[in-house]
Amino acid sequence: MSLLEALPRPQVSWRQWQPNSVLIFLACAMLAAIWLFDVVSVAPNRIVSGEGAGLIDAVGWLGALLVTSVIVTLVALALQPSRHGYQVALVGVLLLLLLMPFGLMVASNRLISGDTPGARLNMGMAYWCLLSFLLLCWVELRLRLVLLRRWTILLVLAVGLVWSLCATLGLEALALGQEFRARDAQFWRALREHITLVVVSVAISIGLGLSLTLLMRRYSKLQKSAFAILNFLQTIPSIALFGLMLGPLAWLAAQWPLLSQLGVSGIGWAPALIALVAYSLLPMVRNTYIALEQVSPDTLEAARGMGMRNSQRFWQVRLPLALPVLLEGVRITTVQAIGLTAVAALIGAGGLGSFIFQGLGQAAMDMVLLGALPILMLALMADAGLGALADVLRPRSDTARPGEIE
Amino acid sequence: MSHRVSSFSLSSPNVPAAVWPALWCLLLVACIWGFPYAEGVLRMLEPDAKEVVYHRASLASLLGHHLLVVSVAALITIVGGMLAAIAVTRERGRDFLPLVAQVASLGQTFPPVAVLALAVPALGFGTLPIIVALVLYGTLPIVRNTLGGLQEVDKEVKSSAIAMGMTPWQVLRQVELPLAAPVILAGVRTSITINISTAAIGATVGARNLGDPIIAGIVNGNMAYIVQGALTIALLALTVDSLFERLQELLRSRLSTA
Amino acid sequence: MIELSHVSKRFGDVAAVDDISLHIEKGKFCALVGTSGCGKSTTLRMINRLIEHSDGEIILDGHPVAAYDPVKLRRRIGYVIQHTGLFPHWTVARNIGLVPRLLKWSSADVQAKVEELMSLLGLPVGEFAHKYPHQLSGGQAQRVGVARALAADPDILLMDEPFGALDPITREKLQDELARLQSQMHKTVVFVTHDMDEALRLADHLVVMRDGYIVQQGTPLSLLQHPNDPFVESLLGGLERGLKQAALTRVKDHMSPMGPTLPAQSRIPAAFSLLQGLSMMLRDHTDRLTVVDQHDVPVGELTLRKIVKEAQPEQGKVRES
Numbered sequence: 012m013s014l015l016e017a018l019p020r021p022q023v024s025w026r027q028w029q030p031n032s033v034l035i036f037l038a039c040a041m042l043a044a045i046w047l048f049d050v051v052s053v054a055p056n057r058i059v060s061g062e063g064a065g066l067i068d069a070v071g072w073l074g075a076l077l078v079t080s081v082i083v084t085l086v087a088l089a090l091q092p093s094r095h096g097y098q099v100a101l102v103g104v105l106l107l108l109l110l111m112p113f114g115l116m117v118a119s120n121r122l123i124s125g126d127t128p129g130a131r132l133n134m135g136m137a138y139w140c141l142l143s144f145l146l147l148c149w150v151e152l153r154l155r156l157v158l159l160r161r162w163t164i165l166l167v168l169a170v171g172l173v174w175s176l177c178a179t180l181g182l183e184a185l186a187l188g189q190e191f192r193a194r195d196a197q198f199w200r201a202l203r204e205h206i207t208l209v210v211v212s213v214a215i216s217i218g219l220g221l222s223l224t225l226l227m228r229r230y231s232k233l234q235k236s237a238f239a240i241l242n243f244l245q246t247i248p249s250i251a252l253f254g255l256m257l258g259p260l261a262w263l264a265a266q267w268p269l270l271s272q273l274g275v276s277g278i279g280w281a282p283a284l285i286a287l288v289a290y291s292l293l294p295m296v297r298n299t300y301i302a303l304e305q306v307s308p309d310t311l312e313a314a315r316g317m318g319m320r321n322s323q324r325f326w327q328v329r330l331p332l333a334l335p336v337l338l339e340g341v342r343i344t345t346v347q348a349i350g351l352t353a354v355a356a357l358i359g360a361g362g363l364g365s366f367i368f369q370g371l372g373q374a375a376m377d378m379v380l381l382g383a384l385p386i387l388m389l390a391l392m393a394d395a396g397l398g399a400l401a402d403v404l405r406p407r408s409d410t411a412r413p414g415e416i417e
Numbered sequence: 418m419s420h421r422v423s424s425f426s427l428s429s430p431n432v433p434a435a436v437w438p439a440l441w442c443l444l445l446v447a448c449i450w451g452f453p454y455a456e457g458v459l460r461m462l463e464p465d466a467k468e469v470v471y472h473r474a475s476l477a478s479l480l481g482h483h484l485l486v487v488s489v490a491a492l493i494t495i496v497g498g499m500l501a502a503i504a505v506t507r508e509r510g511r512d513f514l515p516l517v518a519q520v521a522s523l524g525q526t527f528p529p530v531a532v533l534a535l536a537v538p539a540l541g542f543g544t545l546p547i548i549v550a551l552v553l554y555g556t557l558p559i560v561r562n563t564l565g566g567l568q569e570v571d572k573e574v575k576s577s578a579i580a581m582g583m584t585p586w587q588v589l590r591q592v593e594l595p596l597a598a599p600v601i602l603a604g605v606r607t608s609i610t611i612n613i614s615t616a617a618i619g620a621t622v623g624a625r626n627l628g629d630p631i632i633a634g635i636v637n638g639n640m641a642y643i644v645q646g647a648l649t650i651a652l653l654a655l656t657v658d659s660l661f662e663r664l665q666e667l668l669r670s671r672l673s674t675a
Numbered sequence: 676m677i678e679l680s681h682v683s684k685r686f687g688d689v690a691a692v693d694d695i696s697l698h699i700e701k702g703k704f705c706a707l708v709g710t711s712g713c714g715k716s717t718t719l720r721m722i723n724r725l726i727e728h729s730d731g732e733i734i735l736d737g738h739p740v741a742a743y744d745p746v747k748l749r750r751r752i753g754y755v756i757q758h759t760g761l762f763p764h765w766t767v768a769r770n771i772g773l774v775p776r777l778l779k780w781s782s783a784d785v786q787a788k789v790e791e792l793m794s795l796l797g798l799p800v801g802e803f804a805h806k807y808p809h810q811l812s813g814g815q816a817q818r819v820g821v822a823r824a825l826a827a828d829p830d831i832l833l834m835d836e837p838f839g840a841l842d843p844i845t846r847e848k849l850q851d852e853l854a855r856l857q858s859q860m861h862k863t864v865v866f867v868t869h870d871m872d873e874a875l876r877l878a879d880h881l882v883v884m885r886d887g888y889i890v891q892q893g894t895p896l897s898l899l900q901h902p903n904d905p906f907v908e909s910l911l912g913g914l915e916r917g918l919k920q921a922a923l924t925r926v927k928d929h930m931s932p933m934g935p936t937l938p939a940q941s942r943i944p945a946a947f948s949l950l951q952g953l954s955m956m957l958r959d960h961t962d963r964l965t966v967v968d969q970h971d972v973p974v975g976e977l978t979l980r981k982i983v984k985e986a987q988p989e990q991g992k993v994r995e996s
Contacts, residue, residue, distance in 0.1 A: 350528025577760025
């Protein structure tokens with residue numbers, strides 16, 4: 012066997028030039044979206060679907076030129092990437108994010124005349140595309156620049172502040188805002204109900220989960236069947252479990268008047284809470300169990316060698332070391348509960364989900380958004396907050412969160 | 418971290434694992450076939466209702482539609498999700514890896530209901546927005562697990578595969594994918610289980626599937642309807658999930674023993 | 676034949692390998708030795724283009740490596756690494772037959788080759804062919820690794836700390852077997868290790884590297900006799916350098932003819948090393964040994980004086996001839 016058989020084909024060496032293709036791709040997608048799709052649409056009232064308006068109609072030549080030139084600058088920066096270039100690009104992305112509500116204000120001034128007070132301005136396809144691509148750019152730049160969490164939070168807060176200021180001061184015509192003003196008391200109540208249900212169910216499942224885990228660690232026979240049952244519960248679709256809760260609770264409430272005086276009934280918060288706890292137990296118990304089990308046996312052995320008693324070892328060594336993974340379980344559980352609580356609105360538990368289902372029922376899309384967007388934000392906030400907490404508690408050596416790319 | 422830990426199985430040690438899918442499936446068929454004849458039993462749940470057997474559509478057709486929507490979505494998500502994950506782990510697509518990994522893990526924070534709700538304003542009512550929402554949401558666990566599986570493949574194994582003179586395609590086909598298969602399969606399982614559940618909520622936006630009887634039951638206060646829908650869909654979910662459990666077991670045993 | 680001339684590899688601004696030149700004759704065993712991070716593995720991996728070199732030229736069989744198709748090139752070069760890199764989802768037999776199958780050999784040829792290699796490396800076919808890598812001990816796994824590297828009869832064998840993760844006893848056994856295989860097959864071997872004793876035992880040509888450049892190269896004996904740098908000297912064992920040198924020198928080459936005096940009581944085979952002779956003298960409290968051939972017939976004698984004064988040969992080492 013000779014090496015010569017491998018000979019032919021001359022090789023060309025190339026690829027010294029490495030542009031950031033991600034940013035270029037995202038920027039091009041943004042350009043395509045804002046020029047091809049409708050940026051906003053205007054509807055005379057709540058139910059009628061609106062009439063679209065392109066970029067130039069919405070913000071005029073000057074605005075269109077401004078947005079386009081910022082995006083083109085992003086492309087230019089991405090062609091020859093450097094740390095400095097990324098910083099400038101981040102400023103550009105922030106600038107666009109800050110300009111977006113002003114764009115809406117300009118559009119509402121240009122497109123809505125004074126004689127149609129009920130007219131509503133809707134954000135169009137291009138607007139949503141631009142927003143989501145900008146957020147992707149943001150994530151990309153954050154990863155490239157290895158931004159610290161506190162900077163990220165600070166910048167997000169700043170952008171959020173400007174957005175909310177704009178929304179309260181200059182955007183009477185925005186459909187989402189009108190929808191909100193029409194039912195703000197209802198909104199705050201729904202938000203409160205939603206958060207309460209989530210917090211209570213997570214709190215209960217933390218307590219139950221911890222005790223179940225401790226029992227499982229003591230009686231190892233319990234482990235297999237407990238996980239089998241929890242897994243079984245988790246597999247049942249949420250809508251089915253919520254539905255199946257209705258009957259038994261209605262019956263119980265009918266049997267014991269005391270229960271119904273306490274507010275327990277077939278529909279409402281009681282069945283929702285039970286189903287939520289049932290769903291939350293699996294991730295909770297699983298993570299708690301893994302968290303306690305994964306503590307290095309060497310460390311525990313060392314603790315024993317130093318003469319720590321069993322309870323001391325548990326409280327001073329095992330639990331603190333398990334805490335980050337345990338919190339990971341709380342994070343997963345909470346995020347999941349926020350989503351499931353939305354489904355619970357179907358059985359009258361209230362919460363933000365009621366806007367979604369009412370909105371879907373009335374074909375009022377703004378109302379659907381009024382429910383869905385806050386749920387999304389709640390989930391993201393819970394995820395970020397609990398993730399940050401777990402990071403703080405994590406021993407210094409490995410600060411990367413699982414799932415995050417170093 | 419939200420994919421299942423597969424080492425905890427549903428089956429108890431003395432029952433062979435193959436029994437579970439068969440059992441759930443049998444019960445599912447019994448429900449579909451039996452509910453129309455079970456008026457007496459259902460009447461006990463709702464003595465006062467005008468009707469107790471769900472007649473607007475046969476459970477079989479609802480099940481068929483449900484399965485169709487979920488399978489179409491699953492097909493698209495599996496192909497799309499795996500291709501995306503494979504693409505960003507190759508040399509050329511590596512630029513996109515951090516972003517895609519981040520989005521895949523961040524995206525799982527989005528509640529499926531919210532995704533479904535957001536798809537409706539964009540696409541209108543009916544089956545299409547449901548499929549789109551299921552695809553959007555279901556792709557994430559698959560991308561995430563495929564990425565995880567591919568990245569978990571021992572670097573030494575990969576580099577020795579290259580050093581032995583395997584082409585990139587051979588490395589992917591013969592080494593990376595087989596070794597990542599258990600993790601990918603776990604992702605597919607998560608994705609499909611979530612999608613069966615989310616599709617049912619789609620009944621509120623006008624898709625005809627097993628969510629229908631439940632919604633109708635809640636709206637009319639008819640517990641019998643709810644039971645028919647809820648039992649059928651729960652059994653469907655359990656059947657599919659236990660099938661995956663079985664598949665994973667087969668894969669594990671094939672990978673680890675002679 | 677492998678020829679590296681002024682080869683460098685830079686990762687960003689850091690030079691992992693800095694302007695090294697190296698000439699390895701066909702059929703020779705070349706060991707690259709150095710502390711971790713000295714660029715020895717990088718050098719190895721540039722030969723089969725797992726890493727592309729930045730500067731200079733690497734020539735295999737008269738052609739620069741850059742001219743070969745990398746995939747085909749690698750199929751012609753055996754490669755063994757520390758943690759074996761065996762495919763965990765394939766059986767031992769399938770792992771060994773990998774490269775022949777990539778080269779589209781007929782399945783009968785593949786099977787014959789696999790069986791031949793397994794018996795060559797002391798792995799009974801019936802017992803091991805259908806095992807999976809996780810069922811093997813470290814030593815067995817590395818035998819499979821070596822068999823896999825040899826499967827397509829490559830001219831060149833690259834070995835990256837192949838025995839680094841094994842316990843001392845298994846390591847020594849595998850070193851012996853590698854020496855035996857090499858004496859039969861005469862591959863061109865490039866062997867990376869941080870274990871100087873291993874390198875001294877196996878190599879024809881020793882290359883000591885530090886911080887990406889070559890500090891000294893030559894035959895093991897020439898390095899032992901004339902280390903040109905304190906670093907090389909410390910790698911070679913400092914004060915124990917003399918013993919290592921004695922270990923590489925044969926009794927045969929230093930015995931004197933039988934003297935007129937009575938033969939000494941203690942006997943040593945001619946093929947043994949001077950170090951073993953010295954040890955025997957210490958054990959038996961004597962300064963004289965009788966050298967015998969393989970039939971235990973006295974052929975000469977070895978004195979302490981001779982060992983001490985004349986352990987400066989130009990001759991080869993134990994394994995040659």
